[in-house]
Amino acid sequence: MSKARKSAFGIIGGSGVYDIDGLVHKRWESIVSPFGKPSDELLFGELEGHQLVFLPRHGRGHKIPPSEINFRANIDALKRAGCTDVISVSAVGSLREHLKPGMFVIADQFIDRTFARTKSFFGSGLVAHVSMAHPVCSRLGDHIAAAAQEAGIEAMRGGTYLVMEGPQFSTLAESELYRSWNCDVIGMTNMPEAKLAREAELCYATVAMITDYDCWHPDHDDVTVDQIVKVLVENADKARSLVRHVVPKLGADTEARACPCRAALQHALITAPEARDQQKVEDLGAIAGRLLSK
Incomplete structure (x- = not known):
C-alpha cells in the first residue's frame, strides 16, 4: 500500500446503503489497483467516530452488470483503503x-454457479489455496444478527446463498x-466476492x-414492478439502520484482531519463494504483503 491508512469497516452495496444519517467527513476517493478499475470511487466517511468505506458494487447509477x-x-481497493x-x-x-x-438472510454458506468471472488473486507464478469451508466470518455475522434484532429487522441467521451467473434470471x-x-x-x-475477501x-x-x-x-407472476421497487426502497431503509446499529458493535469488539479470517493465507501460499513471479508479488502487495515481504 502506498500509505498507511486508519483501519475502517467496508460496506459493499447499492446507493441507498451509503446515504446514512450521521455520516460525516464524507469524501469520494479513487483507489488505484493493479487488478484494474474498481466499480467506482470509494466513499470515505465517519460514523460515531468509526471510519467507514462504501463501495457501490455496480457503480453509481447501477452501470455495471454482475458478470462485468x-x-x-x-476487494483490493477496500484492502488498500484500510478495511x-x-x-x-x-x-x-x-x-x-x-x-x-422484506426479510434479511445473514448467509453462512454459498453455492457458486458462476462461470465467467476471475475468482482468485493468485495463479501461475504464485499459487495459493485458502479454505472456503466456512466462507463468511461468524464473528461478523453474530454482530450483524444482534444489530438486526436491535433495529427491529426480521432476519434469519444462517442460510445458503446460490450465486448464479446472470444477467438473466433462473428458469423454473x-x-x-x-x-x-x-x-x-x-x-x-x-x-x-466472498472468495476474494x-x-x-x-x-x-x-x-x-x-x-x-x-x-x-x-x-x-402476480408481483408487479411497483411492488418490487417498494420492497427495494424499504430494504434500503433497513440496510441503513442495520449499518448504524452494527458499527458500534464492530468498534467495541476486542476479539477482532485474533479472528482467523485475518490469517487465512498463513498456510495457503504454495509456490516456493525463489520460484515466485516478482510481478505477481508486487501486484499482491496489499492482499498478501504481510507474508510476501518476509
Whole structure:
C-alpha cells in the first residue's frame, strides 16, 4: 500500500446503503489497483467516530452488470483503503416460502454457479489455496444478527446463498433444482466476492435482502414492478439502520484482531519463494504483503 491508512469497516452495496444519517467527513476517493478499475470511487466517511468505506458494487447509477464487475479490483481497493471487516449487502430472491420479501438472510454458506468471472488473486507464478469451508466470518455475522434484532429487522441467521451467473434470471427448472439442493436465496453478486475477501484476509459477511420470490413460487407472476421497487426502497431503509446499529458493535469488539479470517493465507501460499513471479508479488502487495515481504 502506498500509505498507511486508519483501519475502517467496508460496506459493499447499492446507493441507498451509503446515504446514512450521521455520516460525516464524507469524501469520494479513487483507489488505484493493479487488478484494474474498481466499480467506482470509494466513499470515505465517519460514523460515531468509526471510519467507514462504501463501495457501490455496480457503480453509481447501477452501470455495471454482475458478470462485468471487477471483483478483484473492488476487494483490493477496500484492502488498500484500510478495511478489516467488510459487510456485503445484496438483493436476492427467496427460494423458501417462509423467507418473505422484506426479510434479511445473514448467509453462512454459498453455492457458486458462476462461470465467467476471475475468482482468485493468485495463479501461475504464485499459487495459493485458502479454505472456503466456512466462507463468511461468524464473528461478523453474530454482530450483524444482534444489530438486526436491535433495529427491529426480521432476519434469519444462517442460510445458503446460490450465486448464479446472470444477467438473466433462473428458469423454473433451475429454480426447482436449487430448492432441491436446500438453497435459501438466489442472487448474482456474492461470488467470487466472498472468495476474494477470504484471500485478502478480510472478515466478510453477507446480508441478503429479499426482494421477491424466485420464479418457483405460484404467485410470482402476480408481483408487479411497483411492488418490487417498494420492497427495494424499504430494504434500503433497513440496510441503513442495520449499518448504524452494527458499527458500534464492530468498534467495541476486542476479539477482532485474533479472528482467523485475518490469517487465512498463513498456510495457503504454495509456490516456493525463489520460484515466485516478482510481478505477481508486487501486484499482491496489499492482499498478501504481510507474508510476501518476509
